Amino acid sequence: MINKKIAFPSMVHIRRIFGEVLTQFLNYLLILFLGLVIGAIVIFLSGKDPLTAYAALWKGAFGNWYKFADTLDRSTVLILCGLGAAVAFRTSVFNLGLEGQLYIGAMAAAIVGFAVPGLPKIIHIPLCLLAGIVAGGLWTLPVSYLRIRWNVPVMVPSLMLNYIGILFTQYLVSFPLRDPDAGMAGTPVLLDTARLPKFIQGSTINIGFIIAIVMVFLVYWFMFKTKIGYELRMVGYNPNFSASAGMPVKRSTILAMLISGGLVGFGGACIITGFFGRFLASFSVGYGWDGMMISLLAQNNPLGVLPASLFYAALANGAMTMQSQTGVPQTVVGMVKGAIMFFVTAQVFVTYFRGRMKKWKLTSTG
Amino acid sequence: MAEAISVKNINKEFPGVKANQDINLSVNQGEIRAIVGENGAGKTTLMNIMYGLYQPDSGSIFIKGKEVKLHSSRAAISNGIGMVHQHFKLVPSFTLGQNIVLGMEPQRMGFVDNKRINQSVKEISEKYGLPIKVNNLARDASVGEQQRAEILKALYRGADILILDEPTAVLTDMETEELFEMLRGLAKQGKTILFISHKLREVLAVSDTTTVMRLGKIVGTVQTSETDSCQLAEMMIGRDTVGGRMRQNGVHPGEVVLELKNICVRDERNLLAVKNVNLQLHGSEVLGVAGVDGNGQEELIEAVMGLRPLLSGEVIVHGKNITHTSTRKIRESGVAYIPSDRNKSGVAIDALIWENLIASDYYRPPISAWLSLRQKEILQIAKDLIQRFQIFTPSANLQTGHLSGGNIQRLIVGRELGSERAMAVVASQPTRGIDISGTESIRRTLLEYANRGAGVLLVSADLDEVLALSDRVVVLYEGELYDAGVVDDEVRKRVGNLMTGSKEGCINDK
Numbered sequence: 075m076i077n078k079k080i081a082f083p084s085m086v087h088i089r090r091i092f093g094e095v096l097t098q099f100l101n102y103l104l105i106l107f108l109g110l111v112i113g114a115i116v117i118f119l120s121g122k123d124p125l126t127a128y129a130a131l132w133k134g135a136f137g138n139w140y141k142f143a144d145t146l147d148r149s150t151v152l153i154l155c156g157l158g159a160a161v162a163f164r165t166s167v168f169n170l171g172l173e174g175q176l177y178i179g180a181m182a183a184a185i186v187g188f189a190v191p192g193l194p195k196i197i198h199i200p201l202c203l204l205a206g207i208v209a210g211g212l213w214t215l216p217v218s219y220l221r222i223r224w225n226v227p228v229m230v231p232s233l234m235l236n237y238i239g240i241l242f243t244q245y246l247v248s249f250p251l252r253d254p255d256a257g258m259a260g261t262p263v264l265l266d267t268a269r270l271p272k273f274i275q276g277s278t279i280n281i282g283f284i285i286a287i288v289m290v291f292l293v294y295w296f297m298f299k300t301k302i303g304y305e306l307r308m309v310g311y312n313p314n315f316s317a318s319a320g321m322p323v324k325r326s327t328i329l330a331m332l333i334s335g336g337l338v339g340f341g342g343a344c345i346i347t348g349f350f351g352r353f354l355a356s357f358s359v360g361y362g363w364d365g366m367m368i369s370l371l372a373q374n375n376p377l378g379v380l381p382a383s384l385f386y387a388a389l390a391n392g393a394m395t396m397q398s399q400t401g402v403p404q405t406v407v408g409m410v411k412g413a414i415m416f417f418v419t420a421q422v423f424v425t426y427f428r429g430r431m432k433k434w435k436l437t438s439t440g
Numbered sequence: 441m442a443e444a445i446s447v448k449n450i451n452k453e454f455p456g457v458k459a460n461q462d463i464n465l466s467v468n469q470g471e472i473r474a475i476v477g478e479n480g481a482g483k484t485t486l487m488n489i490m491y492g493l494y495q496p497d498s499g500s501i502f503i504k505g506k507e508v509k510l511h512s513s514r515a516a517i518s519n520g521i522g523m524v525h526q527h528f529k530l531v532p533s534f535t536l537g538q539n540i541v542l543g544m545e546p547q548r549m550g551f552v553d554n555k556r557i558n559q560s561v562k563e564i565s566e567k568y569g570l571p572i573k574v575n576n577l578a579r580d581a582s583v584g585e586q587q588r589a590e591i592l593k594a595l596y597r598g599a600d601i602l603i604l605d606e607p608t609a610v611l612t613d614m615e616t617e618e619l620f621e622m623l624r625g626l627a628k629q630g631k632t633i634l635f636i637s638h639k640l641r642e643v644l645a646v647s648d649t650t651t652v653m654r655l656g657k658i659v660g661t662v663q664t665s666e667t668d669s670c671q672l673a674e675m676m677i678g679r680d681t682v683g684g685r686m687r688q689n690g691v692h693p694g695e696v697v698l699e700l701k702n703i704c705v706r707d708e709r710n711l712l713a714v715k716n717v718n719l720q721l722h723g724s725e726v727l728g729v730a731g732v733d734g735n736g737q738e739e740l741i742e743a744v745m746g747l748r749p750l751l752s753g754e755v756i757v758h759g760k761n762i763t764h765t766s767t768r769k770i771r772e773s774g775v776a777y778i779p780s781d782r783n784k785s786g787v788a789i790d791a792l793i794w795e796n797l798i799a800s801d802y803y804r805p806p807i808s809a810w811l812s813l814r815q816k817e818i819l820q821i822a823k824d825l826i827q828r829f830q831i832f833t834p835s836a837n838l839q840t841g842h843l844s845g846g847n848i849q850r851l852i853v854g855r856e857l858g859s860e861r862a863m864a865v866v867a868s869q870p871t872r873g874i875d876i877s878g879t880e881s882i883r884r885t886l887l888e889y890a891n892r893g894a895g896v897l898l899v900s901a902d903l904d905e906v907l908a909l910s911d912r913v914v915v916l917y918e919g920e921l922y923d924a925g926v927v928d929d930e931v932r933k934r935v936g937n938l939m940t941g942s943k944e945g946c947i948n949d950k
Contacts, residue, residue, distance in 0.1 A: 311788030
């Protein structure tokens with residue numbers, strides 16, 4: 075027994091990793107397919123042709139370079155919200171307050187954007203973004219305090235804080251900060267020095283998207299390659315274990331919330347300074363909620379957030395074209411998303427494939 | 441008297457453990473039968489078989505002389521068997537009355553009839569002398585009252601045979617007295633009672649007969665009036681002095697590495713779980729802490745490691761007072777910690793093996809640079825630990841959950857002892873539930889570590905383990921620490937008496 079030391083049979087190892095990647099790939103492919111099939115059935119039942127509808131959806135999302143760029147632009151805020159959710163969920167901190175943090179971050183960025191004149195672009199833009207990050211992050215502190223002080227589960231207060239955040243910004247934009255010239259409840263237009271530069275003529279895409287991509291890799295690096303990220307992940311896996319290993323469990327909770335809220339606030343700042351150019355009441359069509367779904371879809375992996383966000387953005391942009399061209403309502407897309415979420419969270423196929431893999435391994439190695 | 445229930449030749453095996461071997465047991469109607477034995481003696485397995493929760497691998501069960509097959513607890517209930525588990529299974533937001541009738545509520549026009557619930561519950565409550573407040577919510581009821589509700593729940597379902605799994609473990613002394621009074625009353629009305637216990641004082645006080653189990657077998661059944669606690673203790677823990685001794689005698693202890701002064705700790709229920717414990721652990725010494733599970737071991741260790749607040753007292757490591765500092769500070773001052781529940785506190789089962797291997801050292805060089813983790817160094821260290829501690833895995837990059845229990849435990853030991861910085865090792869149940877070869881290698885590692893000058897505090901409910909490894913043994917009983925002295929030929933008897941609660945000589949009051 076003593077001599078039966080450690081084998082390093084690389085084949086088994088490689089096969090295992092390969093099997094896992096293959097499993098996940100097949101899993102997502104099947105889920106995507108099934109989601110679309112369910113959507114197709116619904117479209118068919120409502121008397122429309124699913125194929126034309128999906129063709130319109132595709133055209134709306136990727137039909138030409140501008141559409142494609144618009145889809146990328148739409149994904150910016152989704153990526154940052156998805157990253158925010160991923161950091162929190164990885165730490166097993168169930169921050170459901172993304173939507174509120176998004177509004178607060180957006181409002182802070184807007185205020186700095188229109189109320190601080192005389193700055194060069196190179197300072198004004200970072201300042202706006204920073205305001206969004208800081209505001210979104212600080213907005214999580216009451217939740218962390220309740221968690222640390224009285225052991226209140228993060229879920230409920232963070233969820234409640236959504237309403238406070240959203241309605242508070244709505245109040246600000248309806249009364250003290252309202253621009254009477256705006257058609258709807260909105261702040262004054264941001265100064266030009268606060269607007270994110272666009273780089274494709276004819277598209278709304280701006281450097282916010284580039285920043286978001288950089289953030290994907292930055293957050294990945296932070297979570298998987300740094301010691302604080304390691305701490306967060308270990309606490310997320312098992313707080314009891316982390317505590318007995320001597321890790322600062324409470325600090326990790328606070329930090330995960332701060333980073334999560336900061337990333338989401340960053341997203342709010344990007345969409346205001348990049349797309350809208352002013353804070354508008356109810357500007358978000360559930361980006362915060364989508365962020366959570368995206369993170370779940372990505373299995374809380376920052377790298378997975380990128381494709382998942384692009385997928386969500388494509389569905390959102392494509393759905394508009396689909397509705398205008400074929401009369402199939404946008405809500406069908408919601409159904410597709412719902413079905414996909416169901417299959418992802420149920421992990422139906424992964425379990426199935428793992429079983430198959432095991433059999434395959436047994437027969438091929440045995 | 442008529443036989444109420446009996447089992448013949450029951451065998452039950454779990455992976456790696458023969459939990460029950462050739463069990464024969466017969467209990468008469470109206471009898472109070474105590475089942476005693478150490479942790480892991482097979483008592484609970486046997487009771488679960490009698491209640492239909494487990495199926496025996498072989499053997500048969502007879503109720504009133506008729507063979508029955510108990511495929512489920514439902515079958516057991518319909519055969520008149522009721523069980524009260526150690527952890528109560530009540531719906532916290534229901535009243536006690538509703539809990540008692542749960543699943544067979546009296547109805548009126550399809551609705552639950554609360555009036556009749558209260559009425560019928562009151563009836564049986566009075567009939568059997570188990571007072572409860574029917575309308576109290578379960579979550580507001582005292583522990584004793586919850587237990588009475590559990591007993592009534594069984595009686596309401598027509599139980600003639602009551603199985604109680606460590607009924608006194610959660611009770612105060614007063615509540616225990618009341619419980620015994622009720623049990624005697626029930627027996628007088630013809631109910632048959634089997635109860636599991638570790639506490640011989642209680643067994644002697646209430647039971648008619650006592651069956652002793654050890655290592656999955658029945659050692660014997662005695663009339664309680666004709667025995668005393670010393671005889672039962674000896675039956676429970678065996679007669680052989682010290683079998684399989686791995687530690688050489690006569691080790692010279694070094695200076696004190698870990699000292700506990702007047703430690704008091706509360707448990708989750710806010711009761712005093714550790715009472716004024718004083719202890720000195722020397723270098724090169726293995727100090728065994730024996731005792732039945734749940735006598736304050738967990739609370740004591742967690743308090744020492746800074747994972748649970750100390751009510752009072754001081755923890756001193758190497759002359760440095762580390763009371764009320766953080767777990768990290770305590771570890772940095774030279775304490776390694778092997779927690780009792782490896783999956784709960786020893787590893788993150790979903791993390792990779794290397795991630796678990798660096799969990800107590802990840803924040804300092806060479807593993808960590810200022811900000812980032814150094815992958816190359818980590819893999820080197822992980823490979824080294826995997827090799828040295830014989831963790832059987834193809835790679836450090838696998839999920840820890842793929843490892844067997846023994847491998848996970850070696851991983852934990854490797855992490856804690858691999859850097860060889862710790863001067864005191866707190867090892868709690870280090871070999872619980874792992875195979876023989878794993879047990880062997882972990883015990884050897886601990887002893888080697890002590891031989892190199894560190895002190896090992898070995899907390900284990902496995903008395904054989906404590907006696908095989910320790911130089912000196914102390915016993916925790918109901919939160920108090922008793923010294924059983926150095927390991928010699930008489931130590932087993934001394935420890936046995938201490939851990940079963942007969943510290944001031946043998947008890948035989950009836």
